[in-house]
Amino acid sequence: MYREESLTAKRARAIIIAAFPEFRGARMELLDEGWDFQVFEVDAGWLFRFPKREASVAKLNMERKLLSGLGEWVSLPVPSYEYFFESHESSIRPFAGYRKLPGTGGDTSKMVDRHRVAQQLGVFLTRLHTYPVDKAREASVPEARDLVAHWRDKSHEQMRRLNGLNVNLGLLRRYLENDTPVSFQGSPSLVHNDLWAEHILIDTCSGGVSGVIDWGDAVIGDPAIDFACLYTWYGKSWLENVLAHYRGKLDAEVISRSRYLATCVAIHCITLGRDLGRAQWVEAGYAALEYVLAT
Known part of the structure; x- marks a missing residue:
């Protein structure tokens, strides 16, 4: 149509x-x-x-x-x-x-106050992940029950296209194949599902978050997908700072799932960036892989 x-x-x-x-x-x-x-x-x-x-x-x-x-x-x-x-x-x-909301994307801002942003996002994600799921369904938000399986399968397909990058493909393949975490077993939540730094606006004066944009990929599913995107920004230790301010329910495997999903979305970011000619996406995906493979 x-x-x-x-x-x-x-x-x-x-x-x-x-x-x-x-x-x-x-x-x-x-x-x-x-x-x-x-x-x-x-x-x-x-x-x-x-x-x-x-x-x-x-x-x-x-x-x-x-x-x-x-x-x-x-x-x-x-x-x-x-x-x-x-x-x-x-x-x-x-x-x-x-x-238009004020601020610049976190991927390009030079003013990010990491401690303040971690606190703000911890509180924000607590609220987001406790939004009534029935209301999300009324808004036609789709369900995504097993994001680990979804992203694992997508990553296997996209791995063939990573040749030419300075990435240890053998290490990456072994991690994806041998360290797949157990899928989320808890109650699903509303998640942003695309919480890359470019969708987190940073105030140019305070260095804090001034808004969160681009909600077209929102789903009802595993909260770890939002933590995974934050993992790609500043790595595991910074994500743990975010989680210190998070008051939602966290299962014992949330960090391992976040790391695994961060790896998968980084691969996707690289391949999509290549397809659309977006060099900054390729660079962001590559930087994210450095974070997760160094852990």
């Missing part, structure tokens, strides 16, 4: 103005583009997300519904959509916009 395509800034501008004439005369530019979405910045104060494929449309609808209730529950700012366009009589895919 919806073709896979990307928009030029000129085309996106015409679409936004046709749907919301109040933005006529506003300055617009492409801010970012990933696998699922293009993001256009409007007058330096609004972000409009355009899905690139049919599955991405479903993610956008889920994200809007989820964040409408989640914002009042969690301890850090999240996007609040104020604009949404959908027309069954038009070939234009649904798109939505929200006020």
